[in-house]
Amino acid sequence: MQELDDIDHSLLRLLHEDGRRTFADMAATVGLSTAAVKRRVDRMRESGVITGFTVQVDHKKLGWAVEAFSEIRYAGTASISDIVESAARQPEVQAVYTLAGDLDALVQVRVRDLAHLQEVIDRIRRSGTVTGTRTLMVLGRWTRG
Amino acid sequence: MQELDDIDHSLLRLLHEDGRRTFADMAATVGLSTAAVKRRVDRMRESGVITGFTVQVDHKKLGWAVEAFSEIRYAGTASISDIVESAARQPEVQAVYTLAGDLDALVQVRVRDLAHLQEVIDRIRRSGTVTGTRTLMVLGRWTRG
DNA sequence: CTTGAAAGTGACCTTGT
C-alpha cells in the first residue's frame, strides 16, 4: 500500500530539495541505513508516489524569455482529449490544464519573444475548434522549492 | 544567455527524462567520455542553466487530490513583492505568476478537497489587499516530459 | 586513462509484532 510515514515524507522533502542526493546522505539525515533508504525510495517508485526525477532548467538562459498562460474556449463539439492533443502538439506548450466552468483549458507556453508568442497563439487558435482565447503574460514567477 | 551546442541540449533532454541518470549512461548516448559529460553538466550548473534537480511526485497519491488556479486582483497600493509574498506564505500555494494586464497574479494551489480549497482561497483573500478572485478548478492535466 | 574512494545494489540475517 501507499502508507507513508514521517520518514517517507522526510525523504520526499529531501529529494525535492535535491533530486540527486545520495542514499547515504539521506540515510544520515533520517537515521537509517543506506539500504533501508533505497528500499523506501524504490517502494515509493513502485507504488507510483514518485513518478520520476528531473533537472530544473532556467529557460531564460536558453533564450526562451517569455512565458504566458492562454485561457481557451473550444466549440461544444470538442472532446477533452481533442483539446489536450491539439494544444500539446505545439512544442512551445509546457502544460495543458483542462478546467471546470466556462473556460475549457489553461495552456502554459514558453516562447522566445512576443512575435513567437503571437505565432503560437495563432497556431493554437487554428488547430482544433477554438472559439476564443485570452492570453496572460507572465512578468514574474515564484515557485515553491 | 549561454552558448550551448547540440550535445548540451541532448544532455538537458536526457536529464529531463531522468534526473538521476548517470554520467556514464549519458556519455554512451552522446558519444563522449564520462569526464567530458560531467564537465559539461558542471558548466551548465555554474552558468545557471541548470538550477537543480528534483523528484516528481504524484500528489494525488499523497491525498492532495484537488488542483486549482486562482486569478487575483489586488488594490492599486499593493507592490509586486507584497503580492507574491502574501500568496507564497500559504503552504498550499505551489506557484505565483505575476501578470501584465488587468489581472495581477495567477496562483496555483494544491489542496486535499473542496473544503480545503475554500479555506485557502479565503486565506488568500484576507491576506494582503485582494480586491477580487476567480478560481479555475483543474479537471485534468498534461505536462511535457 | 588509470585508480582509489564513494555510492549503488542485492543477498542474507536479525528483530519486532
Add this chain to the structure above:
DNA sequence: ACAAGGTCACTTTCAAG
C-alpha cells in the same frame, strides 16, 4: 510468518591526478 532494518560483499560510478 511477516514486514522492516541492518550488515556485508560485490559492482558501478565518481572524481582527481
